[in-house]
Structure formats: structure tokens, C-alpha cells
Amino acid sequence: MAETTPPAAPPAPPASEAPKPKPVVPFSPVILKHIHEPNAHTLEHYLARGGYETARKHVGETDPASLVAIVKDSGLRGRGGAGFPTGMKWGFLAKGTGKPAYLAVNGDESEPGTFKDRHILEKDPHQLLEGVILTCWAIQSNHAFIYLRGEFILGYQRLEAAVKEARAKGFIGEKSFGKDFPLKVTVVRGAGAYICGEETGMLSSIEGGRGYPKIKPPFPAVSGLFKCPTIVNNVETIANVTHIVKNGADWHKQWGTEKSPGYKIFCLAGAVKKPGVYEVPLGITMREFIDVYGGGMVEGRTLKAVIPGGLSAPLLTPEMVDKCTLDYESLAGLGSMLGSGGITVLHDGVDMMSAIYNTMRFYHHESCGQCTPCREGTGWLEKLAHKHHAGHAHAGDTDLLADVAKNMRGRTICVLADAAAMPMQSYLQLFRPEFDKRVAAPEYVEKGRTARDEITPAAKRESVTHGAPGVLDVGMGMDRV
Amino acid sequence: MTAEVKMVNMKIDGRDVTVPADWTVIRAAHKNDIDIPHYCYHPDLSIAGNCRICMVSVKGAPRPVVGCATPVAEGMEVTTTAAAEVEARKSVMEFLLINHPLDCPECDQAGECKLQDYSVDHGRDHGRFHEEKVRKSKSTMGPHVKYWGSRCILCTRCVRFTDEVSGTGELGIIYRGDRNEIATFPGRVLDNPLSMNTVDICPVGALVSSDFLFQSRVWNLHSNPSICPGCSLGCNTRVDLDAKDQIKRIVPRRNDAVNKEWMCDSGRLNFGYVHAGRLQKPKLGGADATWKEARRAALELLALNGGANTVALISAWNTSEAMAAILDLVAVESPAARIFGYGNPVVADQVFPGFTIYGDKNPNRAGMEQVLGIADPAASLKALASETGSIGTLLLVHNIPDFVITPEFKAVLDRSENVVLLDFASGELLRYGNVAVALPTLTSFEKAGTFVNNAGLAQSFEPVMEPATYGLSEAEIVEALKRDVGAATRAGAAA
Numbered sequence: 001m002a003e004t005t006p007p008a009a010p011p012a013p014p015a016s017e018a019p020k021p022k023p024v025v026p027f028s029p030v031i032l033k034h035i036h037e038p039n040a041h042t043l044e045h046y047l048a049r050g051g052y053e054t055a056r057k058h059v060g061e062t063d064p065a066s067l068v069a070i071v072k073d074s075g076l077r078g079r080g081g082a083g084f085p086t087g088m089k090w091g092f093l094a095k096g097t098g099k100p101a102y103l104a105v106n107g108d109e110s111e112p113g114t115f116k117d118r119h120i121l122e123k124d125p126h127q128l129l130e131g132v133i134l135t136c137w138a139i140q141s142n143h144a145f146i147y148l149r150g151e152f153i154l155g156y157q158r159l160e161a162a163v164k165e166a167r168a169k170g171f172i173g174e175k176s177f178g179k180d181f182p183l184k185v186t187v188v189r190g191a192g193a194y195i196c197g198e199e200t201g202m203l204s205s206i207e208g209g210r211g212y213p214k215i216k217p218p219f220p221a222v223s224g225l226f227k228c229p230t231i232v233n234n235v236e237t238i239a240n241v242t243h244i245v246k247n248g249a250d251w252h253k254q255w256g257t258e259k260s261p262g263y264k265i266f267c268l269a270g271a272v273k274k275p276g277v278y279e280v281p282l283g284i285t286m287r288e289f290i291d292v293y294g295g296g297m298v299e300g301r302t303l304k305a306v307i308p309g310g311l312s313a314p315l316l317t318p319e320m321v322d323k324c325t326l327d328y329e330s331l332a333g334l335g336s337m338l339g340s341g342g343i344t345v346l347h348d349g350v351d352m353m354s355a356i357y358n359t360m361r362f363y364h365h366e367s368c369g370q371c372t373p374c375r376e377g378t379g380w381l382e383k384l385a386h387k388h389h390a391g392h393a394h395a396g397d398t399d400l401l402a403d404v405a406k407n408m409r410g411r412t413i414c415v416l417a418d419a420a421a422m423p424m425q426s427y428l429q430l431f432r433p434e435f436d437k438r439v440a441a442p443e444y445v446e447k448g449r450t451a452r453d454e455i456t457p458a459a460k461r462e463s464v465t466h467g468a469p470g471v472l473d474v475g476m477g478m479d480r481v
Numbered sequence: 482m483t484a485e486v487k488m489v490n491m492k493i494d495g496r497d498v499t500v501p502a503d504w505t506v507i508r509a510a511h512k513n514d515i516d517i518p519h520y521c522y523h524p525d526l527s528i529a530g531n532c533r534i535c536m537v538s539v540k541g542a543p544r545p546v547v548g549c550a551t552p553v554a555e556g557m558e559v560t561t562t563a564a565a566e567v568e569a570r571k572s573v574m575e576f577l578l579i580n581h582p583l584d585c586p587e588c589d590q591a592g593e594c595k596l597q598d599y600s601v602d603h604g605r606d607h608g609r610f611h612e613e614k615v616r617k618s619k620s621t622m623g624p625h626v627k628y629w630g631s632r633c634i635l636c637t638r639c640v641r642f643t644d645e646v647s648g649t650g651e652l653g654i655i656y657r658g659d660r661n662e663i664a665t666f667p668g669r670v671l672d673n674p675l676s677m678n679t680v681d682i683c684p685v686g687a688l689v690s691s692d693f694l695f696q697s698r699v700w701n702l703h704s705n706p707s708i709c710p711g712c713s714l715g716c717n718t719r720v721d722l723d724a725k726d727q728i729k730r731i732v733p734r735r736n737d738a739v740n741k742e743w744m745c746d747s748g749r750l751n752f753g754y755v756h757a758g759r760l761q762k763p764k765l766g767g768a769d770a771t772w773k774e775a776r777r778a779a780l781e782l783l784a785l786n787g788g789a790n791t792v793a794l795i796s797a798w799n800t801s802e803a804m805a806a807i808l809d810l811v812a813v814e815s816p817a818a819r820i821f822g823y824g825n826p827v828v829a830d831q832v833f834p835g836f837t838i839y840g841d842k843n844p845n846r847a848g849m850e851q852v853l854g855i856a857d858p859a860a861s862l863k864a865l866a867s868e869t870g871s872i873g874t875l876l877l878v879h880n881i882p883d884f885v886i887t888p889e890f891k892a893v894l895d896r897s898e899n900v901v902l903l904d905f906a907s908g909e910l911l912r913y914g915n916v917a918v919a920l921p922t923l924t925s926f927e928k929a930g931t932f933v934n935n936a937g938l939a940q941s942f943e944p945v946m947e948p949a950t951y952g953l954s955e956a957e958i959v960e961a962l963k964r965d966v967g968a969a970t971r972a973g974a975a976a
Contacts, residue, residue, distance in 0.1 A: 193657070210654060215530045215550045369635060369654070369661035370531045376576035379659040383612035400609055407572035410544045411533055444611055 025254045027263060029279040031239050035123035041158045043165040046126035052171055054246040055133045060179025067138035071241060073249035075261035080106055080199075080234030081310060081340045083260075083328045086241075090139050092221040094229040102230040103136050103144040104206065104220075105238050108190055108197035110149060111310035112362060113342030116265040116277055117235035121148065121155035124239075125162035129185070131238035133172060134245055136183055139231050143184045146235075147202050150190040160187055194366035198414045199232040200224075201368065212370045213414035236265055256282035260327035260338075270345035271298045286316070286324040290345060301347035305430070309339020311359055312419030314426030336426070352431045353438055356424065357382070357389035363420035374417035377408040381424055388438040395443040398435045402428050491557040506559055507535050507548035517561055518570065518599045520577075520684045521636035522549035525741050525835065526645055532636050534577075534599065536569040537561050545569045567603070574604035580615045580659060581685075582631045590686030592699040596634070615659050623651075623671030625691055625746055626680055630662045633687035639663060639679035646743060646835030649673040663687070674831060674838055677746045681732055692750060693730045697723055705945035706734055708932055710798060710925045711748040713841035715934035716740040718748070720926060720945040728752045728926065728946070738938065745838045754882035755924050759950045760907040764919040767911075772920075772951075776958075776965050779901045779918045780814065782874045788815020790873030792865065794893065797824030797843035797858045798881045800930025801939070803955035804845075804852040807878055810959040813966060818876070822855035823862035823890065825881060839935060844925075848933035865893055872897040878955065879904040880922055886910075905952055921952035928954040 034040040034049065046052070058067060072087025093101060105128070109117040120128055132144045148156050163185050166172050176183045188206050190196045196205045200214035203225045224230025240262070244252045253261040260282040266289065269275045273295030280289060286306065290296065297303055306316040308324070314336040316324055324330055331338045346355060364382040369375040384401045387393040405421040405428070412418075428435065487502040493510050500509040508524070510517045520532035528550050536545040540558035545566040548559075560566065577596065585591040617630025640652045640663065651669045654661050665671055671679070680690045702721040709716040709731070717736040721729050731752055733744035763775035770778075783791055793811050795804055811818045825842035843849075843858065850856045866889035875897035886894075886909060894900065894910075899917040902910060905924050910916065925932075927948045931941040953961070 215528065364658060367658035369656075369658040372531070372533045372573050372576045372634070375635065375659050375661065376579050379615065380576075380579055380610065380612065387612075394611070407569075407576070411536070411569060411573070413530060 025281075027255055027281045030243050030263060031120065031124070031127065031236065031265060032277065032279045035119055040123050041125055041162065043126060043162065043169065046124075051126055052130055052133075052166075052169075054242050055130045055137075055171065056177050058245060059133060059137045059177050060181050062137075064138050064140055067134065067245060070245055070249050071138070074244045074252040075249070075256075075259075076237065076240055076244060076252065077260065077262075077328060078234055079236035079240070079264060079341070080197075081111065081337075083338060086233065086237055089221065089233075090135075090231060092219070093139050093231055094222045097229060099228040100143060101139055101141040102225045102228055103132065103139060103141045104199075104203060104225055104230055104232045105132060105144060105146040105235055106197065106199060106202055106232055107146055107148045107152070107155070107235045108202060109152075109235070109340075110194040110197040110366075111312070111340045111342055113267060113269055113307060113344045114310050114340040115267050116341060118149075118152060118155055119265075119277055120235055120239050121152060122158055125155075125159045126166070127242065128159070128235055128239050129162055129166050129171070131241040132185060133176060133183060134241050135231070135233065135238055137181065138241075141231070142182050143186070145186050145188055145206050145225065147188045147190060147196070147206055149197075150192045152189075156187065156189055163187060193368070194362075195368040195414070195416060198416065201414065202232070203230065210368075212368055213416075215413055257325075257327045257329070259329045264326070264338075264341055266326065266341040266343055268294045268343050268345070270343075271301050271303075271347035271350075272296065272345050273298055280326065282327045283325050283330075286321050286326060286343075289326055289343070290321075294345070297345070297347060301349065303345060304348045304350055305346045305352075307342075307344040307346070307423075309337045310342040311344075311362065312422055313337045313339045314422050315430055317430055351389075352427060352434045353385070353389040356427045357385040359423050360385040360420065363416065367416055367420070371412035371414075371417065373408045373411045374420070377404055377417060378420050380404050381408075381420060385424070388435055391438045391440055393435075393439045394441040395439050398428070398432070398439065401435070489553050489555040489557070491553055491555070491559065493559045494561055500553055502553065502555075504553050505549055506537055506539075506546075506551045506553055506557075509553050510537075510548065510559070510561065515561060517548045518595075518603055519549060520595060520599075520634055521638060523638055523641075523682055525743075526638060526641045526682075529637050529641065532577075532634065533573045534570055534603070536566040536573070538563050538566050570599075570603040571605060574599055575609070577634055578604070578608065579610040580631070581634075582614065584632070588629075588632065588686040589689045589694055589699075590632075590683075594686060595684035617660070617662050620664070621691070622665055622679075622688070623676050625677050625750075626671050627689050627691050627694065628663060629687050629689065632685050633661075633663055634685055635661050635663070636684060637663075638682045638684070639688055642675075642679050642682060643671070643673070646678070646833060647673045647675045648834040652679075673833075674745050674747065675743060675833060675836060677749055678733070678743050681742070690730065697721075697729050702729055706942070707731075707926060707945050708844070708940045708942045709744065709748040710844040710932065711745070711751055711842065712839040713843060713846055713935040714740060714837070714839050715844055715932050715938070715940050716744045716748055717940070718744065720752075722946055726946040726949070728755055739934065739936075739940075740836075743836045745836075747838075751882070752926070754906060755926050755946075756949060758906050758908060760904060760911070760919060760921040760952065761950045763921060763951075764911065764916075766917060772953075772961070775918050775920055776962055779920065780962060780965055780969075782899050782901055782917060783810075783814045783818075783876060785873050786817075788818035788874075790871075791815045791818035791876065792872050792874070792897075793818055793820045793876040793878070794862075794865070795820065795822050795849070795853065795878045796881050797822060797846045797849045799845060799849075799878055799955065800925065800928070801845060801848035801852050801933060802930050803878065803880075804849060806956040806959040807876070808852065810962060811876070813963060815874075820853055820855075821861045821865045822849050822853055822858040824849075824858035825884070826887065827859065841935065844932040844934075847935060847937055848931065848939070851933060862889055862893070866890075868896075870896070873899065875900045877902045877904075877910070879906075879910060880924075882906060882924075884908070884910075903955060903958065905950070920958055921950050922958070923948050923950075923952045923954050927952075930954075 039045045068090045076086045077083040172183045195201045196211040198213045201211045205211040220230040256262045263281045265279045278293045328338045360382040364378040367374045367378040405424040408417040408421040489502045498513045507517050517535045519535045521529040530550040535548040537548040538560045620628045643652045651665045651671045655664045680688045704721050707718045707720045709718045717734040719734045731749045735742045762769045828840040830840045831838040855861045902919040905922045926945050929943050933939045
């Protein structure tokens, strides 16, 4: 949704961008500041560092609309993956429906390569809870659901304990902070499905149903949980709210770029010396992130590709990595996405067929099976990827992969089909020769026709040469709709 | 109804159409005879939007959208045949078939399968899938429904039916992704009285009727419309018969004013009486007789004492035409006769969220009220039963299959010296010693007629098949009897 404007901006006004104090302000972690301290998850620890003061100050006192305005003004974008401006989303909440409004906090964190929310849940759950309280006050919701990935056992225990403590202190309950603001917080555990991290799939799961995503529109802000207006936000987004409300929108905007203000938690995995969770200002270069924060590539290895925003994000080659900064618009410009901030670095020894097969196996396993293209397509992609991985692909299978991936794009209720097709298209675009190397058998020919007969127009068929530019009749990257 | 419905003007395939503002694109198109293929969409169920075959292009939208979940809007321009949606449908069709077993030669649905139809209309000309298919289980869902998992396209019509129309909620989806299967919840059986509707709405051969299974290829059947006589609702039906005019199955026919597209299982399955246990020929004193002999005997019995001690007892299973014919006969032959009605006992209605099976198991009680002026057949029979003294001749027009003789009914029979029975079945009634004459009639499948349903809607029907016996309709019998009377009168006058 925010992809429409960036292409116009960068070339013309470099001058106006220059005065913006980008990396000048020194940054130290905000959300992850205390996670290394023992007992950071306890109420005692949280109160000792000024916890719940912001909520106490605002709940029942400040005009909710002004809180929404602060968040809108801060430019905070959703940290779950889509990067939708949070304040704007809150503004869409349907009012005067006569139904209760709900806040649903997405802590499913199922995107492979992403492990940031887990740290907040396990090591600083009160920080999240304070954000929940402030958000509920801002959107005037009396019931918040926090949905946790089923595998987060410690996170669940800590969050449940935190909710109990907060309830005992009267921070949440019939009268939050003694004000006339009843607030209930329910912690819900998932059962281990990737699809329940999709916002409407999560709502179906909270409702007690099968975690099938729902058709949009209506969007959750109009008709979400139990058909009531619902705001769905990621754990990290909500954790940000306290700090933004406390320090103000301008404080948040002093880091990051114009379109991606603030800081974000990134998860670094793969062939780097220091993989881990890092909170950095948005807009730093990918090279800096890998080389400085990640300590560079592991000994004796060079960078082959980077998966920048969770497994579904299209790959970046080393040349693209050089141009890449960690913000929403830079990655969108490179045909990929910032996504959930799960960065995986692949080294030169990685067999891309192994990587793509593993990726496809994941999406096949996790497709909920609701929509035809995804249910059938993810399995087909996995089978074809497996043939390439095992080295017994037939000629034509690679083109078929491209066509199947193309046919899955944009044709389903949620974006899981796209999430599976995007990496496949990206691998094919960037590493086509590796696919072709695994083709071991001649093309299937039935009744004089091959699978490719309908893929490529007859006129073009003569000129098909694997790997040659411009031959693939497949749109690549984000601009393809 | 007169509440103003907001209408919007839009274009579909260049045609200007005006539809209510709360409709979806697919509904607007179907209303205007523009076909948009669909599997999961059903007009009487909620929108699932999962099959993705109903892709259409909306001007201004970046890519094709599903017609079933896209609301109409003022000035909207929709195309259903442009390259983008044609290509999208083609790919969806391909996805639907890659794991499908393609076992049409042994599939009951073949010939009326949406996969076959849309594959021809919208699919590719050859497959590109050379991998191993996903295999799924086969199961017996309930007494009337079996499930072939591999054929299933997971459109969830059946799940939504049990959730929304029958309200029984036996069905759900188990597993995930391309291993998805429809299954009954643990400990549940798909045994609600509407279960076979799931077979009808299944667009493929996944849910099949155990009663029709392997009975016939559907292209060897011929179909005729009819009205179900099972209860006072009068579901509109389509009767499928084989080349020998044997009824193979009965399925509902859409009529939004009566049964929408639903029907109860017992209505579908209750056709055995048409082909078995029939009264083949007229009977006279228990022995086969010719029509002429039987008619003569009947006339004599009816005309005894000018019909002073004659009672016509007519069931609410008779068509309005049959009732009128009997009235006509009585007026001519036994003007002093009295007329009573009876019917199947009324039990409680079975009410489901989207359908009601009425407890009044008589198809034409309302018609009886119109023609005979008897509003309550049970009370009418009770009145007759409470009388004492013998009945000289009882003209019993029965035509109820599987009738259970009640004590009241038995009392009336016992009091009757002679019974003239009009019935299609050679059943329990015939064994009563006082049945003097039995004239074979026809079932509602073999004759034309009218049933008036409980909402006062008169529904006429035509025969769906040739009569299976030497029986005649009541009107034909009465006509012949009147002819006989005329002949006798003429003969008397001549003498």
C-alpha cells in the first residue's frame, strides 16, 4: 500500500534529504534495553525503571484521540511485516457501531528467520502490557487479546504471570489505574500453524475456529474478531507505543528515514559471526548491519545472497545488498521487502536448490488449504523444487516452476500463496543457472506437446534459452501485480 | 417488501445492468444470464470465496478479483471474458485438477460434474502435472452419504450447509493444506434428516449418495419435474428415471417460494412404493377381475338406497383433481352420501435454521379444505369414528403409502359392510374382509394433478413416468363409472 510513492521521491530531492539529521542522533536500544538484565520480566524490575508510569499518566486522563494523533504523527509502521502505518490503522477503527472494539496483539511470530517478539514476550512482557493498556485506551477498547505462538512456552508463562501481576496491581481490571476504564487482557495460545500469524487467520483462531484467513473487505478494523471492530498489531508495534507516547512523536522520528521513521528490531541469522537480535535505527545500510552488528561473514565464506525480511521476501544478491538500506522503501525499491525483519545471510557454499526446496517444503506444509491456488500450488512447487534439488528434474520443469509461481500470485484470500511464490520467482530470476544444472531428463512430451507449449507463446518458443535475459515470461519482484 | 431497495447501475461485459446495492458481482451476473463459473459459491449459503474460479476483472482493480465476494458498486465495470480472468480461471482449473484422481469412469458424479464442465469451458487442453498425487481417504459419513476424499475440492459447501441450513454442524475440515479433508467431528455421524443435500450441492464427486451409488450413469437417466408428496410443504423435485422407467433418485428442484434448493432425505428416498407392492389389477371379493366387472360391482354398492348409507372417505394424499372427481361421482351416483376426510397423523415439525420438515405428512390438506371443505382431516375421521351403526358402503379413496392403520380408522372399516377401495397399493387394507371392490389407482408420479401446500400455493404436476400397473387415475375411473351409468340409463330407457 505504501509502495505507490517511493519511485518518485529518491532521484530529485537529494538536497532536501541531506539536511535531515539521519544517523547523527546516537542510538541505543529502546525496546531491548533491559532484556539482558536478570529478572527484567518481573513487575518489580519493570516498576523500578519507571514502568506503567506512562499508562498511569494517560489512562482515564488524556484524550484518546490525542494518543492516536501522537502515534500517527510518529510515523510508526507495523512491525509484523506489512509495514502499514499504525496510527492510520487505528484511525480506521469503525466507531459508533454499538459493538465492542477489540485489540488483538499478534505474537504468533511464525515467519521463518524471525525471533524478535519472542524476546519481548519472554524477557520484558510488562513493556508489552503497558503498550497494550495505552493502545486500548487510545482506541477505547475494553478487551485485548494477545495471541501467542504455541511453541512459546516460556513466553506464555511469563506473559501470563505478568498479566496476573498487573491485574493484582489494578493496572488492568474493572478499574484500570483506579479510573473508569475496565480492561480485560486475554492471552491465547496458538497450536503451531504459520497461517495463524496472518491477521484474519489469527482472528479465526482466537474465535475458536480453524485458522482460516477471512476475506477482506471487510477489514478487521470494521468487522474483525467476533465480527466486531478490531485492531490487529504486532507485539513489537505495541511495545513501541509506550515509548512513543512517553517521549513524543519527534523523539521517534529523530531516527530512521522520512518514510520509515524510528528504529526496528532485526533478527540476523545465517553465515555471520554474530547472529542474533539487534535493535537498530531504520535506514542504516545492510552492509553495516551485517559487517558491524553481525561481525561480518563467517571465516572463509563470502556472501551469496540475503533473505531480507523473513523467508517469503525475495532474495538480495551481493550487488543489491550494497545498495540496500534497512528501511521499507529501499527494500521495496529492490523488489524485496523489509517484512518482519528476519534477515538470513546465505554464504557462497549454500546450494540454492537446497534452500528453495526447504523454503517450498515449509510453505507446502503450512498452507491452510483454503484457496485452491495455494493449497495445490504450494505442493506442486515443493514437488518440482524437490526434483531440482535431487537432480532429476525434466527439461521444462524449471519453466513450469515459474509458471506455477506466477499463477499463484494475487489469487488467494491471504498472501500465503504470494509468500510462497515470491521466493520461488526470486530464486528463478537470480539463480536460474543453478536450476538448469539440475535438469537431468528430457522434457515430457505427450501427443507431440510439451508442458511448455502453453507456457511460452509459440512464436517465442524458438528463442527460449535458459538464463538469457528477458526470456522468462514471468514478472519478477514486487511491482508485478 | 415495499421498503426501498437501493439500486446501483453497473456494467457487466458491456451490458448495463441494475441490481440491488447489497448484491455481489456473481449474483448480479447470474441474474442477468451472464455465466460466471463457481464452485464454492451457492446462493443459499454464506460466501466462502475459496475456490477462486469466479475471477472477474473490475475496472480500476490491479488484478482479477473473485466475483462471489466483490460487492457491486455504482458505475462499476466488470468483465468476465477478458484475457486476465480467462488466464486466472485456467490456472485455477489446473490447480484443481492436479491432485484430482481423474477417476471419472468410476465416479458417480461424471456427467453432472462441475469439474468436467469447467475443465472443458475454462481449463487447459492437457495436464502438466507429472508428480505423485496426494491421496486421501474414503469414508462413510452417515447412513446416506459417502465421501471420496481425493475427489474433493474443499469448497466447504457441505460444511456450510451443516452449519447454516441444517444447523447440525457435523462436518469440518481436518488436516492442512493439500492434505485437507472433509470429515465428521469425532463421535458425530452425518445423519441429520437433510444430509443428502450435501450430495446435491457437492459440485464434484466427493460426497455421493449411498442409495444412488453405482445405480446408473447419469447420462442414461431421463428426468421429469414433479412435486414431493411427503409432507405439506410440497418440495419441487426432479425425478430421474432409467430407460425402464424405474425411478432411480429424486432430487430437489429450485423453487425459492417453497423449498429453495433443499429437500429432506425421506422425501428423496420414499419412492419404493411406486415399484413394489402395487395393486396391479381390479379386485372383486379378493380375486382379480376385469375393470368392467369391478366397475359394475362398485356402482351397485354405491347406488344402494341412493347412497343414503354411503360414506366417501377421502385421504389428504389425493390430488385436488381426484377429490373433485369423487365429489362429482358422489353427486351423480349417491347424492345422499356423506363425505369425510382423513390423513396421516400430524407429528411435530422438524425446524432447522434454513429449512423445515413439516409434521403434517399430507401433501394436499389445503387442497382438501378447498375442494371438500374439510380443514382438519383428523377431526373429520374422528367425527366419523365416533358415530355408531353400520355404514352400508364405504368409498375409501386412500393412496397413502406406508399408512399405519389407527384404531379410529379400523373402527370405521369394521363398521362398514362393504368397502369400495381406490388405492395404488396391494397393502394391509386389501386384507380386510369387507373390501368388496378394489380399484387400482396411480401414484402421484404416474398421473397429473395438483397439491396445495401449507402456504396455500397450488402446485400442479405432470406424470413423470408411464403407469407401472393397470391402474387409472381417479378422474379416469370416475369418468368410466359415469359412462357406465349413462349406458345403463340408456339401456333402461330403451327397455
